[in-house]
Amino acid sequence: MKQNYDFDIGKIKNLSQEEKVSRQKNLDLFYEYGFPSKQVEDWKFTDLNLILNKNFDNISNEVNFESSKEFKAIENFEHNFIFLTNGKIISTNFGHEEKSKILIEDYNQEEVKNIDPSNTLALLNSALSFGGFSLEIAKGYKFKKPLIVYNCFSQDLKNKILNNKNSIKLNEGSELTLIDYSDNNTQNNFIKNTVDTIFLNKNAVLKNVLIQNSKSNGHFYKYIKGSLEGDSNYENYILSSGLKLNKIEIEINLNKDNSSCSIYSALNLLEDQHQEIKTRINHNSPNCKSYQKIKNVLNDKSKGIYQGKIFVEKIAQKTDAYQLSKALIVSDNAEFDAKPELEIYADDVRCSHGSTSGSIDSDAVHYLMTRGISKKESVKLLINGFLNEVLEKITHNELKIFLEKILEKQINGH
Amino acid sequence: MKNQDLNINKEYEYGFTTDIESIRAPKGLNEDTIKFISNIKKEPKWMLDWRLKAFNRLSSLKEPNWQKPKYPKINYQNLYYYSAPKSSSEKPKSLDEIDPKILETYKKLGIPLVEQQRLNGIAVDAVFDSVSVATTFKDELTKKGIIFCSISEAIQEHPDLVKKYLGSVIPLSDHYFATLNSAVFTDGSFVYIPPNTRCPMELSTYFRINASETGQFERTLIIADKGSYVSYLEGCTAPMRDENQLHAANVELIALDDAEIKYSTVQNWYPGDKNGVGGIYNFVTKRGACRGKNSKISWTQVETGSAITWKYPSCILQGDNSVGEFYSIAITNNYQKADTGTKMIHLGKNTKSKIISKGISAGNADNTYRGLVDINKKATNSRNYTQCDSLLMGNKCGAHTVPYIKNKNSTSTIEHEATTTKINEEQLYYCNQRGLDQEEAVSLIVNGFCKEVLQQLPMEFAVEAQKLVAISLEGSVG
Amino acid sequence: MLKITNLKATINEKLILKGLDLDIKPGEVHAIMGPNGSGKSTLANVLSGKNGYEIEGEISFNGMNLNDLKIEERAQKGIFLAFQYPLEIPGVNTNIFLKTSLNSVRKARGEKELDTLTFLKLIKEKAKELNIDEKFLSRQLNVGFSGGEKKKNEILQMKLLEPKLSILDETDSGLDIDALRIVADGVNSYKNKENAFLIITHYQRLLDYIKPDFIHVLSAGKIVKTGNADLGEQLEKTGYANLS
Structure with a gap:
C-alpha cells in the first residue's frame, strides 16, 4: 500500500539536516511494516491497515496550521486553557494560576526521538511529528482550576494525517487536572496520531481526562507513556465516544514505591464506531497499586475492545493490581472483545481481573416499565447508571458535574 | 519459611526404561518414512494418501512461535518416527502373547493389563512407544456394540467410521504439529459408542514413551453416537532421559445429538531433572465437536509432567443447547513450562461453556493460561463462565493469564474472573500448629485450591491425581 | 511443664514482650488478662512458634528448648493453640484435615495412625460431646462457619489431639452465652492432672465458667x-487503668 502514502519529511519546518536524516530512518522503518494489521498481536482486534484501506484513498502529512484561530470556550466551568489547532499551540490562558510556576512552550523538536521500534505508529510519529505542547509544573505547585487542552481542527483535513507529540511534566508535589478536549465536528476522514509523554515526580498527582465532544469521522490513535516516581498518582478518565475509530494505548510505569495509577473509561458506542483501549501497567517497584475499570456500551454495529495487561516485575512485591471490564451489548450487530492479561513474576501480590459482557438486565427494564417509563427511556436510564458509576470516585464536585453532562450528551449520541 | 529444610527432590517415579528390542523406521522425516509406517501397518491406500497429503502440506506451514515457552529448534530429520517392540510386530492375539517385559512395565506403572483384575472395572488400551500393545475387556464391550481398539485396527476393521470422522475436527492442515501428526501418526485409540448406549465402564489409554530419540505421535478418535455416553481416561509416563523428546498427539472427539463425552487426562510425562535437563515436549492438539443438539463434551486435565506443555483442549459448540467444559490443573516446578488453556467456540443457540483453570508455579517454572471464548452472532442465549486462579510458590517463577474474549451476541453473557496469589502463610501456620509438616500442609492447601477440578475426575484417577499434586510440588517450599 | 524466663519478642523492629516470666505446672489453669495491645496474642503466637518474631530469653517445655522446634514439632509435642481467628481453608474438607492432623501427631507420639473408619467413629463421638452437627465435618474447613462454630471447631480439635498445654487465645470473643457454656464444658471435661491450660482473655466472663488457679x-x-481467681473479679470492677 506504500504507493498510497504521501509522506514527506520536507513538509515539516525548521528541521536541521541531522534531524531530517534521523527522521528519514524512522520513516523507512515504518515503510518496512506499514500500518499494523490484525496479524500484529497488539492490533489483533483492530485491523488498522484494513480500516484505513477502506476509508482512505491516499494519506498525506501536509497540514495547514494557519486556518483556524477561533474556538468556543466551555462556559460555566472555571478553567485555564491551551488552545491547539491541528495539534499546534495557538494561544494559552493561565488566568487562575501563578504564571511563574508554569512553563508552557512548543514541543522541542530536537527531543523527537523514537520511543519504541515495535510500535509502528510511534515510529511514524517520530518521523513526521511537527511537535505540540510541552508543559512543566514547578515543585509543590497545585493548580487551582483544571486545565483544558482544546484540540480543534481545520476543515481541510480530508485524507490527512496529523502527527504530534506532547509532554507533561509534574515536579515534586505538584498537582494538576488536565482535560484533553477534542472538538472536531467534521465529515472528513482524517487521522491523528499522538504521543503523550508524562512524567510524575515524587508525590505529584495528575488527573488526566480525555473527552471527545462531537461525532466525528476522525481516526485517532493516542499513545500515552507515563513514568511515575515514589508516592505519585496518575488517574485517567476516558470519555471519548463519538469517533469513528479510536485507539488509546496507555503504558504506565510504576517505577518507585507507593506510586499508583487508575484508569476509568465510560464509552457509549453508536453506528459503526470502533474503539479500543489498550493498557499496560508495569509494576516495576514494590508496594504499588493499579486499578482499572473499563465500561463499554455497544449499540448498532459498533465494536468495543479492551486489551489490558498487568505486568509485575520480580522485585515488585506487595503489588495490588486489579482490572475490570464490563460491557453491555445492546444490539445484535455489536461486538465486544477483551484480552485482560496478567504476567506476574513476584509471589507476594494481589492481582486479579474480571471481565463480563452481556445484555441489559431485562428484569430491570421490566421493573422500570412497570413504573411507567417507556422501554427506550428505561434502557437509557440503565445505560446511564452503568456508565456513570465510573465517575463515582471523583471528589471534585464541579468536575464531576461537568463530566456527568458530557457523558449524558454522549449517551444521547452527541 | 525459616526452620524448614525441604530440599530433597523426589525422583520421578516412572523414570525407568524397559530393555526390549524394537523395530524402528529409518531416522528422518520424508515420504519414505511415511510409506514405511503405512506399510508396516498394512494400511489401505486411502490412508497412505491422506498421510502424504498432510506431509505435502507440512512444507507450507511454519512451527508456531507465539506461545510463551520457547524451545530450541527441533531437528525433525534426527528423530525416529516409528518404534515398536519387536515381539509385537505381529499384533498379539491375547495378553499371553505380549512380551512379559512390557507387561512388567505396565505393572510397575500400576496399570492392570491382565483381565483377572476385573475389579477395577476399567478397560485399558496400552500404547507402548508407537503401537498399541493390548486392549482389555474387548469381549464385554463388543457385546454392547462398543468399539474400543487401537486406531490401526480401526483403519483395518472400521474404515467407514475412520474415513468419515478422521480429520473432521482437526483439519489436515490445521497447524504445524497437527499436520505433522496427520502425516506420521503411529497408533492411538479408537472409540465408537453406538446410539443410546451408555458405556458400562471407564475406557482408558496409557501412553508410554520408551525408546530414545523417538517422537511419539498418537492419534485418538472418539465418536459418541446419538444419545450415548462415554468416560475416557488417559495417562502418560516416560523414562528419564537427558534429551528432550517430542510428543505431538492429536485427539478428536465427536458428540452427536444428546451424546456426552467425558475426557480426563493425567499427564505425567518426564518433566526433566531439577536443572531443566531433558523431559518431554508435550505439544498436543485436542479438540472436540459438539455436533449434535444437547451434546456435551467435558475435558478434565491434570498436567504435572513434561518439560514444556503446550495444549488447548477445545470445544466447538455447533449443536443447539450443547455444553462444553474445561477443568484444568497445571503444575509446573523447577524449570518446567506450561502454556495451556482452552477454546470455547459457541456457534449454536443456547450453548453453554464453563472453564475452571488452576495454575500452580514453583521453582523457576513458568505457567500460562491462554484461552479463547468466542460467542458468535448466531449463538443466541449462550453463556460462558471462566475462572482462572494462579498460585505462586516462591519468587523465581511466573504466572500468566492470557484470555481472549469475544462476544458478538446481545443475548449472550460472558463472565471471566482471574486471580493470582501466593500460598497463604496464615493457612500454612494454622496447619503447622495442628502438627502438619510443611509438605503435608502445602499438599493439603494446594489440593484444596484444586478441588473443583479434582472433583471432576473419576474416583480411581482422583486419588492418583491428588498424590501427583503433592509429589510435583515436593521441594518447592523451603 | 512450661517455664518462661525473661522472654522478649520483637516483630517488625517493635519490642512487644519486654521480659516475661511464667511457670505452668501440670494440672494448672493459668489466665492471662490485660488490655488491648499488651502483648497477649503475641505470647500465644510466640509459644506456637509463629514465624516473624525475634525471640530472646528461654522457653522450656517439658525439658525441651521450644525455640529449637518448628511449629508442627511443637504441636506434635503437645502444644495446642486455639486461634482467636481460626483460618478458613477453602477446598479442604474438615474431616480430612482433622485426620491428617491427628495422624501427624499420633505418628510423632509413636502411636499407630488411625484408619478412616476408626477416625470417623472417634470424631463423631467428640463432635457430639460439643454439640457440633456432623454435617460441619464434611464441609470445607471453617469456610462459611459462624464465629461460634469456628471456635467450637477449635475446641473439637483440642479434644481430638489431646495436647499437654492448651492455649486459648480470646476463645470467648464472638461467642453467645450458649456457645460459651459449651466451649467451657468442653475445656472442663478435658482438664485433668496431666495437662495444663493458658487462657488468654480480655474479659472475666470465660473465667466464670473455667476457674483459673492463677490470673496474671x-x-x-x-x-x-499475679493473683488467684479473685483478681479477675477485682479487675472487672476497677479495670486495667490502675495497674501498670
Missing part, C-alpha cells in the same frame, strides 16, 4: 500482677 495481668509486655 499483662501490661506493656510484662506481667505486672
